[in-house]
Amino acid sequence: MSQTPRQPVGRSAPTSADVARLAGVSRATVSYVLNNTAAVRISEPTRLRVRAAAEELGYVPHAAARSLRAGHTRTVVMPSARLPGGPLPVRFYDEFQSELRRLEYTVVEYGGVGLDGDEAARAWAELRPVAVVCPGATQPSAYGVSLLRRSGARAVVTLGPHPTRGAHFLALDERRIGAAAVGHLIHRGRRAIGVVVPREPGPKLCAELRLEGARAAAEGSGARTVPLPMAYEEESAAALAARWRATGLDAVFAFDDAYAMLLMRALQDEGVDVPRETAVVGAGDLLLGRLLRPRLSTVRVDTVSGRRLAELVDRVVREPAAEPEHHDLMAARAVHRESS
Amino acid sequence: MSQTPRQPVGRSAPTSADVARLAGVSRATVSYVLNNTAAVRISEPTRLRVRAAAEELGYVPHAAARSLRAGHTRTVVMPSARLPGGPLPVRFYDEFQSELRRLEYTVVEYGGVGLDGDEAARAWAELRPVAVVCPGATQPSAYGVSLLRRSGARAVVTLGPHPTRGAHFLALDERRIGAAAVGHLIHRGRRAIGVVVPREPGPKLCAELRLEGARAAAEGSGARTVPLPMAYEEESAAALAARWRATGLDAVFAFDDAYAMLLMRALQDEGVDVPRETAVVGAGDLLLGRLLRPRLSTVRVDTVSGRRLAELVDRVVREPAAEPEHHDLMAARAVHRESS
Numbered sequence: 001m002s003q004t005p006r007q008p009v010g011r012s013a014p015t016s017a018d019v020a021r022l023a024g025v026s027r028a029t030v031s032y033v034l035n036n037t038a039a040v041r042i043s044e045p046t047r048l049r050v051r052a053a054a055e056e057l058g059y060v061p062h063a064a065a066r067s068l069r070a071g072h073t074r075t076v077v078m079p080s081a082r083l084p085g086g087p088l089p090v091r092f093y094d095e096f097q098s099e100l101r102r103l104e105y106t107v108v109e110y111g112g113v114g115l116d117g118d119e120a121a122r123a124w125a126e127l128r129p130v131a132v133v134c135p136g137a138t139q140p141s142a143y144g145v146s147l148l149r150r151s152g153a154r155a156v157v158t159l160g161p162h163p164t165r166g167a168h169f170l171a172l173d174e175r176r177i178g179a180a181a182v183g184h185l186i187h188r189g190r191r192a193i194g195v196v197v198p199r200e201p202g203p204k205l206c207a208e209l210r211l212e213g214a215r216a217a218a219e220g221s222g223a224r225t226v227p228l229p230m231a232y233e234e235e236s237a238a239a240l241a242a243r244w245r246a247t248g249l250d251a252v253f254a255f256d257d258a259y260a261m262l263l264m265r266a267l268q269d270e271g272v273d274v275p276r277e278t279a280v281v282g283a284g285d286l287l288l289g290r291l292l293r294p295r296l297s298t299v300r301v302d303t304v305s306g307r308r309l310a311e312l313v314d315r316v317v318r319e320p321a322a323e324p325e326h327h328d329l330m331a332a333r334a335v336h337r338e339s340s
Numbered sequence: 341m342s343q344t345p346r347q348p349v350g351r352s353a354p355t356s357a358d359v360a361r362l363a364g365v366s367r368a369t370v371s372y373v374l375n376n377t378a379a380v381r382i383s384e385p386t387r388l389r390v391r392a393a394a395e396e397l398g399y400v401p402h403a404a405a406r407s408l409r410a411g412h413t414r415t416v417v418m419p420s421a422r423l424p425g426g427p428l429p430v431r432f433y434d435e436f437q438s439e440l441r442r443l444e445y446t447v448v449e450y451g452g453v454g455l456d457g458d459e460a461a462r463a464w465a466e467l468r469p470v471a472v473v474c475p476g477a478t479q480p481s482a483y484g485v486s487l488l489r490r491s492g493a494r495a496v497v498t499l500g501p502h503p504t505r506g507a508h509f510l511a512l513d514e515r516r517i518g519a520a521a522v523g524h525l526i527h528r529g530r531r532a533i534g535v536v537v538p539r540e541p542g543p544k545l546c547a548e549l550r551l552e553g554a555r556a557a558a559e560g561s562g563a564r565t566v567p568l569p570m571a572y573e574e575e576s577a578a579a580l581a582a583r584w585r586a587t588g589l590d591a592v593f594a595f596d597d598a599y600a601m602l603l604m605r606a607l608q609d610e611g612v613d614v615p616r617e618t619a620v621v622g623a624g625d626l627l628l629g630r631l632l633r634p635r636l637s638t639v640r641v642d643t644v645s646g647r648r649l650a651e652l653v654d655r656v657v658r659e660p661a662a663e664p665e666h667h668d669l670m671a672a673r674a675v676h677r678e679s680s
Binding site: 013014057058060061062063064065066106107108109110122123125126127128146147150151152232233234258261262265287288290291292 | 353354397398400401402403404405406446447448449450462463465466467468486487490491492572573574598601602605627628630631632
């Protein structure tokens with residue numbers, strides 16, 4: 001607490017030299033002890049003396065210095081991806097991070113917000129990560145991947161709808177969600193199918209892919225699909241419901257369960273009978289979707305587990321593959337309840 | 341792509357020396373150009389030549405080297421805090437990060453999962469951040485704060501129910517949510533008030549504080565509160581509803597809107613009249629809470645904006661305060677709809 005904050009940290013922070021002086025050992029010994037270097041044998045009393053001195057001075061090793069010495073880091077960079085509408089659940093991220101920590105990597109979330117693919121790749125490269133994992137909307141280009149590889153990243157793993165040259169690719173294809181929903185509605189005998197497209201920017205990419213999948217599923221089936229822009233607001237849902245009968249639609253895939261619950265309520269308030277007049281299907285299998293009457297039909301999405309992804313990252317870091325690996329890690333299937 | 345991944349990065353990654361050689365300038369010039377050092381005048385043709393060489397070689401500056409040269413970083417560390425039930429909305433984090441990026445800080449999210457307060461503080465200190473912001477369940481102790489300060493952090497900002505010595509403190513007091521809910525129910529004439537306590541580990545800290553606030557609000561009012569453990573599952577809600585009449589309760593504060601929707605549905609399925617027999621209040625003002633009938637009463641929570649927090653961090657970094665600042669940044673008020 002005693003430092004003058006105006007001073008640069010390099011001077012104000014205690015150094016390994018201070019620890020070495022206090023413990024009466026060499027700086028190398030301090031570094032061996034505090035970085036748990038297994039290669040070097042150091043007596044337990046010395047270890048304890050060094051740890052006590054570091055404790056007393058409040059010294060911690062400088063990650064930057066360590067990574068410069070080592071020539072590489074154990075850092076895995078992942079863009080912050082908290083945008084809603086993505087296929088990966090919260091627990092995926094926690095599981096992924098805990099598992100990588102168990103494997104002695106440091107997970108750093110960085111630069112998912114407001115950077116485009118190549119800006120982000122450059123920012124990540126500056127941290128000299130050993131691996132980069134891109135689950136979000138921010139995906140590096142082939143150039144970004146080569147930049148990362150040349151700056152020392154042993155693995156670049158992208159999760160999304162499209163592969164990137166030079167990167168390992170885990171397919172999370174949102175199109176399947178739209179295809180499963182519309183396939184279910186056609187199977188239930190519906191022919192004029194609305195597809196809700198959220199007006200919010202967050203789910204934009206998701207929404208386009210789900211719509212694409214919905215259209216593909218309808219193709220050649222005799223059914224037609226109609227995109228329906230809608231905001232996640234009662235007013236927007238009410239406006240859409242008010243002109244529902246004019247659209248002549250007999251079904252709707254409402255992007256996800258939240259939009260579906262909102263639209264189904266608005267349709268019921270307009271006197272539209274669900275499912276007799278209009279079938280409604282969401283996606284995500286939210287527990288709350290079972291609380292409305294009729295119970296909401298949905299699409300259940302199964303994705304890669306955080307643990308499995310962490311193991312893949314560790315494997316490709318330890319044994320870099322000649323060729324990038326491609327795995328398909330998302331399954332989507334309709335769950336029929338009462339609303340369709 | 342040409343590097344042999346087995347080689348340490350230090351050798352395989354292009355260095356500023358390579359860029360200097362290719363551009364025919366000194367390493368210092370490369371560093372001035374690529375780190376946009378304003379102090380030094382360098383001709384535009386030279387800048388362009390250096391950038392072109394860096395581009396060609398795929399060279400990016402090494403953040404670690406730069407921070408060692410500078411003696412400090414512009415890194416703001418924040419633990420990943422994606423656990424549900426917290427008072428801060430997703431858009432808070434995005435706003436906070438975008439604003440700090442605009443102020444030319446680098447936000448790194450790190451170590452919120454599976455590290456206790458002091459382990460986390462040590463891990464953060466290794467990154468030599470200029471500031472640390474702790475919004476989640478992971479809060480450093482007074483020792484952790486001093487460790488961070490001594491390693492050069494100019495500001496440690498904690499957000500939560502309790503202050504930590506030496507750290508700036510933004511009060512986000514979950515107790516107010518419980519107090520607002522129970523105050524409302526008492527105002528509506530209820531006297532036997534259940535308080536749902538989720539069985540899930542995620543919301544544990546939140547739940548304890550909301551219960552504490554609920555109890556405090558009931559004290560001396562003649563009303564009593566009864567904690568009701570419940571899991572976020574239909575079975576658990578049904579079991580609680582099945583023994584509802586035996587409890588003699590005439591109201592329930594159900595932790596948040598999601599638990600409230602689940603429990604209200606289960607009570608209705610048991611034939612319990614909401615609100616006549618039992619009033620139900622949630623928290624969070626979810627749009628979905630307005631979709632059930634009766635419409636769910638709730639507690640609206642207003643917290644600090646990401647922008648305001650970013651500005652506070654920047655100010656205390658630029659002008660370190662003699663004394664840690666305390667601000668109160670959460671308001672909670674009941675919103676009466678139909679379920680209470």
